[in-house]
Amino acid sequence: MGTAPAIASAVTFVWLGMVLAISFLEAPLKFRAPDVTLRVALGIGRIVFRALNAVEAALAVVLVVVLAVDRPDVGGLVTLIVAIVLLLAQLVAVRPRLTRRSDAVLAGADAPRSHAHHVYIALESLKVLALLIGGILLLAG
Template identity: 70%
Template sequence: MPAGPAVAVAVTFVWLGMVLAISFLEAPLKFRAPDVTVRIGLGIGRLVFRALNTVEVVLALALVVVAALGAPPATAVVAGAVAIVALLAQLGVVRPRLTRRSDAVLAGGEAPRSRGHLGYVALEIVKVAALVVTGVALFTT
């Protein structure tokens, strides 16, 4: 496998692994730890997801650059684009709403339960599926 496609495969599966580890392991488990209050969990979650999303943007840009320099299969391009669009929707639409709610809770106020988390999780599932398809399509060419 030439360097370009190998880098694309690596970037895709690193991104996938990070999303699975943070979104589907760390995030739900932190609230089960002893003495972790909602306020502490939200504070930790904001830091962790800000870092994750920053790395995701870098990985998405790397994927775009590698794709622009090579000739990836159409399946990989479409699936990769779906993952990137899901990330952009999370950052531009869902995260601002979640931030407003967590700001209120962290400031000591009350905030109603948010359905934004369900939207974020749905987009994470879409992103995971898209990254799996992207990685497999890149790996098998």
């Protein structure tokens, strides 16, 4: 395995690990912590997800550059492009709706639950699958 595929594999699995740790471990657990109110959990979540999404965007840029330098097999390339497109969908289409709801809740309004949260989770789950498959295909390639 050359340098570019090794970097792409490492970046893919670091990205995957971060999403699994934050989205599927930290995020749900903070709402179960004793004495943590919805407002506090949302405030923490906004900060954590803003940071996660910034790191994800940086990792996606690194992947694009590395994959442009040394293009992997079609399967690996397509699955990683899918992961990047899913991230963009989350950032552009879903996060603004989630932010509006959390703004309202943090301001003390009784905002109804948002279906955007379920969309975000579905996109996050698909992104995990794309990163896992893409990472495996990079290693196998």
